[in-house]
Amino acid sequence: MTAQAPAPGDQPILFVRDVHKHFGGIQAAAGVDLEVGRGEIAGLIGPNGSGKSTLFNLVAGMETPDRGQILFDGHEIGGKKAYTIARLGLARTFQIPALFENMTVSGNLLAAAAEGHWHGAQQRADETLALLHLEPVANNRASDLSGGQQKLLEFGRVIMRQASLILLDEVTAGVHPNIRKIILEAIARLREQGTSFFVIEHDMEMVRNVCDRIIVMDSGRVVTSGAFEDIVQNSEVMQTYLGRPQ
């Protein structure tokens, strides 16, 4: 079947159709179909190895799809370079923060702005420090931060890019509840300002609190999507999700 792109003006921020990606004999994406709406916070869940990170890598330009269509904000981005996609307004975090360890916290934020929109960077850095409660450590080296603070800074670097869609890869995993709360409040604030989010999460509490809609992946495909309550009431899905090692 030919993938049918939505009409302009009616477009979701992210539109993925029939995307495939294999690694040797492993089909990591086996015909992925999904959308993320404008202003939406969509959660992506699924067992280990179901293809969530591969999908993020395909969307963010770290991997090239074998076939299929990926539209971001109306632009075909499948197979495009990561920096090209970033310039279009898509940003992502990594499970392990990718920071400039010898630079200060402020320096890391400004460096992120230098990669994209420099205008007003100092003011945005100050606002981001306040939003993420990083003001007291603004002049510390990134390497001196706790693991949780490094996750905050990684998120801060994404915020500095003023992206219209942010991909968050387990951004609250293993962090202190106080830091988790700061991250959740920042997500809510950014969403009020119109930012869309696509979030990989194993923490079902986070998924329930934050996401408007949940997309469930298994074996390289989307098996269902819907409101959290509908998803957890679907015993087949929950068995798929919970019946395997997380």
Ligand SMILES: Nc1ncnc2c1ncn2[C@@H]1O[C@H](COP(=O)(O)OP(=O)(O)OP(=O)(O)O)[C@@H](O)[C@H]1O
């Ligand atoms: N670069 C790669 N080379 C070979 N195999 C890969 C590569 N990346 C992913 N895979 C395989 O593709 C499948 C999907 O992996 P992926 O990391 O996308 O799943 P995931 O849902 O993100 O898992 P997790 O929850 O553990 O992060 C797995 O079988 C994995 O081993």
